[in-house]
Amino acid sequence: MIFKREKSFFRFCFPVFVVIVSLYFSVIAFTPSQMTVLAGEEYRVEFFSPFRLQLAAETGGIHVQKLDAGDRTSFFSMPYTLKGTQYGQNRIQLSLFGLVPVKDITVNVIPARxxxxxxxxxxxxLYIKGILVVGISGVLTSEGKEVLPVKDTGLEPGDFIVAVNNKEVEKISDLSKIIEESGGKEITLKFLHDNRLTEAKVTPVQSAEDGKYRIGIWVRDSxxxxxxxxxxxxxxxxxxxxxxxxxxxxxxxxxxxxxxxxxxxxxxxxxxxxxxxxxxxxxxxxxxxxxxxxxxxxxxxxxxxxxxxxxxxxxxxxxxxxxxxxxxxxxxxxxxxxxxxxxxxxxxxxxxxxxxxxxxxxxxxxxxxxxxxxxxxxxxxxxxxxxxxxxxxxxxxxxxxxxxxxxxxxxxxxxxxxxxxxx
Known part of the structure; x- marks a missing residue:
């Protein structure tokens, strides 16, 4: 009989405990970690919970005041006003019954403007830093073969070419000129890949379409x-x-x-x-x-x-x-x-x-x-x-x-x- 009562008590208490914990964490989740207020202006903030939440200033540059019950918008609301009195970062704390900390909130007080x-x-x-690679494709040679010069170099769409043969390149015309003047000899590319500077050697090939040397990339500089x-x-x-x-x-x-x-x-x-x-x-x-x-x-x-x-x-x-x-x-x-x-x-x-x-x-x-x-x-x-x-x-x-x-x-x-x- 005692065992049954304990079991019934547990069945009652466990859901209540789950509800309390869920409400506690929902308040944490939906309360911002920081807010910005204009100095000298009053702000209304409102919290909703079946349990008593208390807001208090932790630093001297912010004034917190609890509003009367008549200012509530619902039965479970707890309204407060905030007023920043000192520029800079201040801190307020939301707690349960004024005893259990729920969340610290940083309040940035800035001048009205x-x-x-x-x-x-x-x-x-916009003119971008470096030359953005937007695509990679093969180059058709006079022998009828499609060659991919940048294969195995690690160069990918989204990378930025910043230099060729240790010479900084800013425009697509700079890159095209160096590639063309290479005459098919190996060149060295420096490029940013995932914000890391990488270096790779590429041998341009002559295109059957127009006779120009290419390395098989599509690029953009603006x-x-x-x-x-x-x-x-x-x-x-x-x-x-x-x-x-x-x-x-x-x-x-x-x-x-x-x-x-x-x-x-x-x-x-x-x-x-x-x-x-x-x-x-x-x-x-x-x-x-x-x-x-x-x-x-x-x-x-x-x-x-x-x-x-x-x-x-x-x-x-x-x-x-x-x-x-x-x-x-x-x-x-x-x-x-x-x-x-x-x-x-x-x-x-x-x-x-x-x-x-x-x-x-x-x-x-x-x-x-x-x-x-x-x-x-x-x-x-x-x-x-x-x-x-x-x-x-x-x-x-x-x-x-x-x-x-x-x-x-x-x-x-x-x-x-x-x-x-x-x-």
Whole structure:
């Protein structure tokens, strides 16, 4: 009889224990490890749990206050307010009943700032470091044989050739000239493979097609396209655009920038997006290129550089205060985009979901286009709109980055603080 009671007690306690442990770890998983706040501004944070969670400041540069029960949004919510009082990194701790630590949260307190918010399309032209190998193929000789000169050298698509015969090569024309002048004699390639400098010897062969010497590779030394300028810092002239990196279309490799140019652009056409087929803005920037800035970095979070002083004076962008991710909420917002000529217009969107785990990536939130005219003209988010600023509650809070191919009315966005953090 005692054994049966103990068994029943165990059957009752074990599921309760599992639920408690699951809730504990879910709070850990869905509570961010860090957040950014603007000094002097008050932020509301809310935790949901059937158990009492307590938030407390661990350092003196952040003020934490628990709100009254009347401020709860649900029975299990525990609302607090945060206010940064000192610049720099601070720490708060979330605990269970004020006794069991759940998670330490780093709070970065930064000065409030304003940006010139743009939304106009720009041409982007990048010249990469080294020569990117995008493909390998055989060379047909006069004997009718197909030869692969780079076979067994370790050279693969995605590698960067940086030197030939100890001479640095920057352009495809440099590489072609050395290969042609070899006359079929062995040359030495230096290339980056998986970020490791590798050396290999290759013997060019004469092609039966045009009589030129070749080593059987397809290469690229630059790329160009259209995107949207997100913001400019008035004090420094630094800019951010796209909200995501530029990758090679064939290899998927992030293009390392040697030099780059930001070009004035005008939209002359639209290819409407359809389900399974992304649309695009058709821009004119290469016929008579007007350089308006220099590009220094191509990163996973956008393209960055400095605007020319002359163009800064022509800028018609409006100043908006920065909104950190702590301020972003699901609901109505707008984007600034340029879909005709050089005119920047404001269109309505809805922030449908804010990522809890991918807080610092180019897919930090899901947005849906709700503006009837934008939907009618573009079908939603299309290529070229990447970098369009997202505005909520009078602040710039992020930028459009990607379209959902399966549903062009939806796409992803990046937090503006992530782009600003790239400097």
């Amino acid at each position: 304003e940006l010139i918010v743009c939304g106009n399309t720009v041409g982007i032209r 790329t160009a396209g259209i995107g949207t300028l997100t913001y400019i810092e008035e004090e420094t002239g630094k800019f951010g655009a796209l909200g995501h990196g530029i990758t090679d279309i064939d290899t998927g490799i992030m293009m390392p920038v040697k030099t780059g140019e930001l070009l004035k652009s005008s939209v002359y056409g639209i290819r409407k997006g359809l389900q399974g087929s992304p649309g695009e803005l058709q821009g004119d920037f290469l016929k008579s290129p007007e350089v308006i800035g220099e590009i220094y970095w191509n990163t996973a979070f956008g393209v960055f550089g400095k605007i020319n002083k002359d163009y800064m004076e022509e800028m018609k962008g409006r100043k908006y205060p920065v909104g950190t991710r702590s301020m972003v909420k699901e609901g109505p917002a707008t984007i600034l985009s340029n879909i005709h000529g050089e005119e920047v217009e404001e269109f309505s969107v809805e922030i449908q979901k804010i990522a809890r785990k991918n807080l610092s990536g180019p897919k930090s939130m899901i947005i849906k286009i709700t503006d009837p005219r934008l939907l009618s003209e573009t079908g939603g988010i299309i290529q070229g709109m990447s970098g369009s600023p997202i505005i909520q509650d009078g602040r710039i809070i992020g930028a459009v980055t990607h379209v959902l191919v399966s549903d062009p009315t939806k796409g992803y966005g990046i937090f503006i603080e992530t782009m600003l953090g790239m400097y």
